[in-house]
């Protein structure tokens with residue numbers, strides 16, 4: 001197991017941000033951590049990285065308690081934070097060469113470290129910008145450089161905090177391919193946070209939803225969709241009027257609709273609920289449940 005988290009708790013002052021978080025991640029898995037703003041995603045990741053001490057709980061990352069991780073342990077982790085603003089005067093290739101040198105002593109015959117700089121530059125699609133100063137890169141190119149910095153040491157576990165914020169659709173697709181390559185070819189475990197549900201669906205083997213200080217859902221995108229009922233929406237126009245109907249059984253509904261109205265139906269459309277619908281429903285259910293709980297507690 002690459003990540004093991006049991007009953008993780010974090011309190012800032014008198015506020016409990018994490019109230020008993022449980023999850024695991026296996027080798028080669030891509031896990032997306034979703035949750036509303038302020039849910040505690042960054043806090044969770046920072047604890048796993050060893051940058052923040054939890055209030056309580058059992059945490060193991062690559063078999064080690066992050067609070068006690070040494071240099072060798074740290075060399076096996078890759079971290080992509082929000083943009084790295086230093087080194088604006090360094091050229092892309094020189095910077096990656098320089099940072100890569102740190103990892104050389106940690107290479108093994110099975111996993112040579114660091115990444116070959118030119119291969120890395122190609123991997124993240126910065127060939128045309130390798131000679132540029134990093135301060136001169138566009139936002140999206142800058143982000144690619146951030147990713148390159150995160151993976152230069154060929155980590156076993158990679159943390160990506162909102163990796164594609166600011167990417168155009170093309171860069172986003174390239175990035176998705178890159179994540180798949182890293183997990184498939186290098187066996188990298190990847191834990192990412194994102195607010196883009198379509199991205200989570202495309203990238204993640206597993207999605208964790210963090211809300212109210214706990215993981216309220218944990219499963220593949222498909223499993224998550226199945227947790228929410230009323231999965232489809234049927235839309236049609238009848239005699240110039242638009243109709244919408246939510247149903248569990250779209251096929252049955254459409255069959256009846258067409259049997260009853262042999263003419264006059266146009267623009268028939270069936271839309272399965274998206275992961276975004278599912279996610280919003282889960283968080284909303286949780287929040288209304290929690291509110292009810294608080295009301296009960298207050299009585």
Ligand SMILES: Nc1ncnc2c1ncn2[C@@H]1O[C@H](COP(=O)(O)OP(=O)(O)OP(=O)(O)O)[C@@H](O)[C@H]1O
Pocket residue numbers: 012013017035036037038039040041042043044
């Ligand atoms: N050092 C700190 N001291 C006190 N409170 C903090 C500290 N860091 C974070 N918090 C609070 O903890 C909560 C969780 O923050 P965190 O950044 O982990 O959330 P997040 O899920 O990453 O949010 P976002 O989606 O907005 O990035 C927030 O309410 C935040 O204000």
